[in-house]
Amino acid sequence: xxxxxxxxxxxxxxxxxxxxxxxxxxxxxxxxxxxxxxxxxxxxxxxxxxxxxxxxxxxxxxxxxxxxxxxxxxxxxxxxxxxxxxxxxxxxxxxxxxxxxxxxxxxxxxxxxxxxxxxxxxxxxxxxxxxxxxxxxxxxxxxxxxxxxxx
Amino acid sequence: xxxxxxxxxxxxxxxxxxxxxxxxxxxxxxxxxxxxxxxxxxxxxxxxxxxxxxxxxxxxxxxxxxxxxxxxxxxxxxxxxxxxxxxxxxxxxxxxxxxxxxxxxxxxxxxxxxxxxxxxxxxxxxxxxxxxxxxxxxxxxxxxxxxxxxx
Numbered sequence: 209x210x211x212x213x214x215x216x217x218x219x220x221x222x223x224x225x226x227x228x229x230x231x232x233x234x235x236x237x238x239x240x241x242x243x244x245x246x247x248x249x250x251x252x253x254x255x256x257x258x259x260x261x262x263x264x265x266x267x268x269x270x271x272x273x274x275x276x277x278x279x280x281x282x283x284x285x286x287x288x289x290x291x292x293x294x295x296x297x298x299x300x301x302x303x304x305x306x307x308x309x310x311x312x313x314x315x316x317x318x319x320x321x322x323x324x325x326x327x328x329x330x331x332x333x334x335x336x337x338x339x340x341x342x343x344x345x346x347x348x349x350x351x352x353x354x355x356x357x358x359x
Numbered sequence: 360x361x362x363x364x365x366x367x368x369x370x371x372x373x374x375x376x377x378x379x380x381x382x383x384x385x386x387x388x389x390x391x392x393x394x395x396x397x398x399x400x401x402x403x404x405x406x407x408x409x410x411x412x413x414x415x416x417x418x419x420x421x422x423x424x425x426x427x428x429x430x431x432x433x434x435x436x437x438x439x440x441x442x443x444x445x446x447x448x449x450x451x452x453x454x455x456x457x458x459x460x461x462x463x464x465x466x467x468x469x470x471x472x473x474x475x476x477x478x479x480x481x482x483x484x485x486x487x488x489x490x491x492x493x494x495x496x497x498x499x500x501x502x503x504x505x506x507x508x509x510x
Contacts (some may be wrong), residue, residue, distance in 0.1 A: 222491070223374050224410070225417050258495050259375070266376050271421050340373070344409050344495050 211295035214238040215288075215321070217280070218300060219246045220268050221257040221337040226300075228271065229329035234298040235273035237324060243268050243277040244288050250280060253304055258341070286317055297321045301328040302336070362446035365389040366439075366472070368431070369451060370397045371415050372408040372488040377451075379422065380480035385449040386424035388475060394419050394428040395439050401431060404455055409492070437468055448472045452479040453487070 216234040220227055220243075235241040245268055248261045257264065261279055269277035281287040289297070297314075299305050307323050314321060367385040371378055371394075386392040396419055399412045408415065412430055420428035432438040440448070448465075450456050458474050465472060 223418060225414050228418065228421050256498075258491065258498060263376050267374060267379065270379050270423050272423055273421075340409065341495050344492050347407075347409060 211238040211322070213240045213242065213292065213294045214296045214298060215242050215244060215292055215294035216298045216300075217244040217246070218303065219251050219254075219257055219337070220264050221259055222340045223267055223271075224337065224340060226329045226336060228273075230298070230300045230326050231268075231271060231273045233326045234296075234324075237296050237298065240275045241273055242292055242294065243274050244280050245277055247280050247282055249282060250285070254338075258337075286313065286319070289314070289319055289321070290317065293319070294321045297323050299323060299325045301326060362389040362473070364391045364393065364443065364445045365447045365449060366393050366395060366443055366445035367449045367451075368395040368397070369454065370402050370405075370408055370488070371419050372410055373491045374418055374422075375488065375491060377480045377487060379424075381449070381451045381477050382419075382422060382424045384477045385447075385475075388447050388449065391426045392424055393443055393445065394425050395431050396428055398431050398433055400433060401436070405489075409488075437464065437470070440465070440470055440472070441468065444470070445472045448474050450474060450476045452477060 214234050214237050216231055218227065218230070231241065231243065245261065245265045246257075248257055251257055259267075265277055265279055268274055278288060297310075299307065299310075307325065311323055314323075365385050365388050367382055369378070369381070382392065382394065396412065396416045397408075399408055402408055410418075416428055416430055419425055429439060448461075450458065450461075458476065462474055465474075
């Protein structure tokens with residue numbers, strides 16, 4: 209039996225197969241997948257996104273496993289969870305949530321979703337926005353020494 | 360009346376809303392949208408893609424307007440067109456095809472598809488892979504002078 213509504217969250221800065229795997233695996237757990245896309249101003253634990261939030265939202269909403277995508281709340285990350293009342297919240301393998309702390313915070317607000325951590329996508333070399341950015345910078349640096357092949 | 364099969368083509372290096380618009384508009388013209396994703400080795404008129412072809416293929420195939428995505432032929436760009444026999448081939452607003460030359464090449468091979476150029480997506484600032492790459496480099500350069508905010 210699958211749960212009804214699943215919520216996944218993330219920044220989704222430069223879309224790659226790791227994001228897609230996380231969303232596909234999340235969708236398999238239920239009937240409806242709603243994705244909360246982080247606001248530009250709320251990304252504080254890692255570098256600010258390269259792509260503006262409205263673009264990130266539009267691209268996530270265009271992916272097949274996603275039924276609906278919304279932007280996060282600017283001041284209270286639990287507000288959309290209260291409104292959506294999902295059966296499951298999924299967490300990506302490298303998302304820095306402490307599941308026990310998160311479960312406590314949800315319980316304190318009387319929110320019952322189960323928390324499921326999705327495994328790592330291993331079939332690919334460029335499965336993090338950080339690695340894509342690094343590759344761009346490496347390539348650019350190489351190209352500066354080989355100008356015939358420049359961006 | 361819509362045509363049956365539409366074929367769109369491109370590199371789709373770092374997916375952005377401009378790509379999505381091109382594919383959504385292409386899909387509106389028919390019942391089935393097949394996308395031919397350029398091989399790494401065949402991208403010669405602009406810098407080589409940052410993202411490997413298998414990843415680009417997987418991401419394009421995951422987009423809602425896309426019914427099927429395939430990699431291009433390594434040596435003959437018209438071979439997949441011969442196999443797919445589309446009713447329409449769409450071209451993005453900034454794709455460097457000469458429509459008249461292309462129509463002649465198709466005719467020489469007895470391929471009848473209509474060629475439709477899709478307009479420009481104007482609702483966004485970062486709608487080219489080149490601009491996304493440039494923004495990453497600018498941001499990195501800024502961050503090197505402000506290391507507290509580095510990638």
